[in-house]
Amino acid sequence: MQKENKKIVIIGAGPCGLGAARRLQELGCDNFELYEKNGYVGGLAASFADTKGFTWDIGGHVLFSHYDYYDRLMQELIPPEGWVSHERESWIWMRDRFIPYPLQYNIGRLPQRDMLECLAGLMQCSGNASFDFDRSTFLDWIMHSFGDGLARHFMIPYNKKVWAYPPEMLDAHWIGERVAVPDIRRIMDNSIAGRDDCAWGPNNTFSFPLHGGTGAIWHALAARLPAEKLHTGVALHAWDSRKKVLFFENGDEQTYDFLISTMPVDQLLMADRAEPPGERPPFISSATNIIGVGLRGTPPEKLATKCWMYFPEEDNPFYRVTVFSNYSPNNVPGEGYWSLMGEVSESPLKPVDADKLLDEALQGFRNTGLIEDDDAIVTTWTHRAAVAYPTPFFGRDALLNRWLDHLKRLDVYSRGRFGAWKYEVANMDHAVMQGVEAVENILFGTPELTLQAPGLINSKRLR
Numbered sequence: 001m002q003k004e005n006k007k008i009v010i011i012g013a014g015p016c017g018l019g020a021a022r023r024l025q026e027l028g029c030d031n032f033e034l035y036e037k038n039g040y041v042g043g044l045a046a047s048f049a050d051t052k053g054f055t056w057d058i059g060g061h062v063l064f065s066h067y068d069y070y071d072r073l074m075q076e077l078i079p080p081e082g083w084v085s086h087e088r089e090s091w092i093w094m095r096d097r098f099i100p101y102p103l104q105y106n107i108g109r110l111p112q113r114d115m116l117e118c119l120a121g122l123m124q125c126s127g128n129a130s131f132d133f134d135r136s137t138f139l140d141w142i143m144h145s146f147g148d149g150l151a152r153h154f155m156i157p158y159n160k161k162v163w164a165y166p167p168e169m170l171d172a173h174w175i176g177e178r179v180a181v182p183d184i185r186r187i188m189d190n191s192i193a194g195r196d197d198c199a200w201g202p203n204n205t206f207s208f209p210l211h212g213g214t215g216a217i218w219h220a221l222a223a224r225l226p227a228e229k230l231h232t233g234v235a236l237h238a239w240d241s242r243k244k245v246l247f248f249e250n251g252d253e254q255t256y257d258f259l260i261s262t263m264p265v266d267q268l269l270m271a272d273r274a275e276p277p278g279e280r281p282p283f284i285s286s287a288t289n290i291i292g293v294g295l296r297g298t299p300p301e302k303l304a305t306k307c308w309m310y311f312p313e314e315d316n317p318f319y320r321v322t323v324f325s326n327y328s329p330n331n332v333p334g335e336g337y338w339s340l341m342g343e344v345s346e347s348p349l350k351p352v353d354a355d356k357l358l359d360e361a362l363q364g365f366r367n368t369g370l371i372e373d374d375d376a377i378v379t380t381w382t383h384r385a386a387v388a389y390p391t392p393f394f395g396r397d398a399l400l401n402r403w404l405d406h407l408k409r410l411d412v413y414s415r416g417r418f419g420a421w422k423y424e425v426a427n428m429d430h431a432v433m434q435g436v437e438a439v440e441n442i443l444f445g446t447p448e449l450t451l452q453a454p455g456l457i458n459s460k461r462l463r
């Protein structure tokens with residue numbers, strides 16, 4: 001069955017690498033091996049249980065899907081009774097109040113002066129006029145689409161916080177469905193009627209594993225693969241693209257005909273002994289620090305149904321906080337406990353002092369009223385993901401296309417969140433499908449739509 005029985009080696013057992021292995025298995029191809037540097041599977045979508053019985057994700061993961069294949073896979077991996085379903089309630093905390101997300105449709109909740117500035121900016125901005133994506137930065141796009149008021153009050157401070165780089169360093173192409181473009185008429189109607197306009201609306205639900213956090217999905221997938229093909233705790237440290245040999249840190253060597261790599265593409269390129277780039281290709285990324293707080297008691301009424309909240313202001317270090325106990329009752333040790341999980345970005349332009357982070361985060365939780373001084377903290381959990389967000393920096397596509405083409409000529413498919421560095425197609429569903437589509441391209445020559453046509457994929461219904 002396998003194309004002349006070629007050997008395929010996969011690097012990384014995150015969603016992308018596991019998706020590739022799964023597709024090979026499904027197609028009856030048994031000439032493959034999967035190597036993972038961590039002692040566990042799931043990559044950035046893994047989950048961790050702490051000693052106090054709390055479960056944590058690397059930032060609350062929400063299951064999105066643009067693909068029937070992915071939906072079927074999720075149903076197979078976890079039976080219907082193994083999921084909890086939620087309404088997707090997202091909020092913004094600013095000006096000492098919660099405002100439904102997205103802000104642009106709910107500016108009526110802002111103090112009157114801020115609201116009027118946002119409205120004035122919207123009326124002056126070029127809105128729906130055509131926009132030159134090729135020459136523009138994300139900041140240009142924000143000003144073009146939202147105007148000065150919304151830019152100043154939310155879009156610029158929030159995006160600086162989440163990306164850890166100023167929006168003028170980011171490209172505008174990735175935006176697609178990821179940022180809701182305002183409809184001025186709708187905003188005016190909402191503001192005049194004093195109406196909330198929530199993105200989560202009817203039927204806007206998501207599912208979360210009842211047990212084991214998001215990582216349970218990837219454990220279930222790994223468990224279905226032939227055990228002898230999955231090598232955890234084995235890191236690739238060098239390779240020879242001419243001889244097609246891989247060198248692992250434990251001394252193992254492995255030949256391949258095709259390589260599917262999901263490790264960061266810049267690291268992969270630098271590890272090639274035969275044709276290394278002269279200097280490290282200047283891909284830009286940011287790290288994320290997760291701060292989990294487990295508490296005794298029940299969440300306050302204001303947090304009882306909230307999923308996650310965005311934080312554009314400076315009285316706290318996080319860009320987002322998830323009420324993780326709301327995702328599954330099993331994310332906490334039992335009744336009478338609840339948990340919060342904050343995410344703090346980090347980059348060379350936005351350094352984080354690791355020694356102070358936990359205290360600053362706890363103070364941030366208090367400053368924003370998420371926890372009170374007399375709340376009983378049972379546990380804290382921190383995790384740093386050194387590469388967490390593939391920054392869509394200005395000039396990314398030219399750099400990326402050059403190196404992905406170079407690798408493809410060497411029979412190497414660099415795919416996944418950091419393998420292909422495309423934030424717009426870097427969620428779990430996209431990552432799995434990049435792995436699946438890479439395999440199908442190797443075997444059948446079919447196009448890799450997720451990588452090549454992110455806009456098309458993201459225009460499909462979101463589930």
Ligand SMILES: Cc1cc2nc3c(=O)[nH]c(=O)nc-3n(C[C@H](O)[C@H](O)[C@H](O)COP(=O)(O)OP(=O)(O)OC[C@H]3O[C@@H](n4cnc5c(N)ncnc54)[C@H](O)[C@@H]3O)c2cc1C
Nearest residue numbers: 012014015016037043044059061062236263416417427428
């Ligand atoms: C804070 C945060 C929140 C997120 N929220 C969501 C969400 O709500 N919904 C959603 O769908 N997605 C979300 N994501 C994205 C999700 O985590 C990714 O889509 C997914 O993990 C990408 O899978 P991947 O396999 O491409 O990459 P990764 O998960 O990064 O996996 C790559 C794997 O390669 C391994 N590796 C690296 N180098 C080597 C080496 N030298 N040798 C061997 N192995 C190596 C790594 O250890 C890792 O396991 C979020 C991500 C972050 C950081």
